[in-house]
């Protein structure tokens with residue numbers, strides 16, 4: 018299908034792949050499709066009425082359509098055969114089951130992280146009055162590296178990342194959430210992630226990667242990119258020396274609030 022939201026979705030996958038965040042079949046992406054966009058493609062959708070239980074409840078996503086990457090599919094190949102690598106699902110009227118209405122050809126299925134994507138969408142739809150539509154998971158190398166050497170605490174990661182680049186407190190003034198190592202792909206990690214998504218637009222999975230949420234493809238990717246870039250700087254700083262001479266002080270961080278019209282999460286500054 019040749020429509021803008023699918024093009025943008027695929028371009029985001031390729032951008033992440035080009036940055037080395039999607040080795041093999043690593044990472045996944047989902048987009049809550051607008052009614053007007055579904056209208057545009059409705060001729061291409063099929064209805065097999067084969068409902069699959071999700072084992073979660075996302076009531077506020079009832080009857081919504083999502084464009085999702087496929088389980089086991091490689092981001093680097095995504096534009097070579099999109100009907101196999103991605104697909105569109107529709108949730109039932111209770112937000113408990115889904116059916117495939119386009120794509121996932123040749124017995125494909127949505128990403129194994131579908132529960133995390135949908136519970137995050139559910140939280141973000143409520144918290145942002147429907148503005149957020151994109152959830153992205155990437156294996157961001159430097160963030161993963163930091164989860165081996167920093168305490169797995171929201172406050173420490175948020176403050177350290179803010180200090181690594183002046184744009185960071187402006188781009189993610191709420192900070193970031195951090196989850197300890199958990200088994201991926203299930204209901205438990207989905208629940209814990211969505212609890213953190215109540216407070217943050219980005220959640221780190223220790224020794225695994227990053228989730229980000231946003232209104233569109235550009236800002237969701239940009240958030241992941243900004244966080245990973247700050248993590249890269251921090252990895253370099255820690256590699257050079259175990260002692261830093263200078264940083265962005267608490268006062269300097271706070272002085273960004275007025276000119277950039279942001280409110281920093283003060284819990285990260287205590």
Ligand SMILES: [Zn+2]
Pocket residue numbers: 043044154155156201225226
């Ligand atoms: Zn992953």
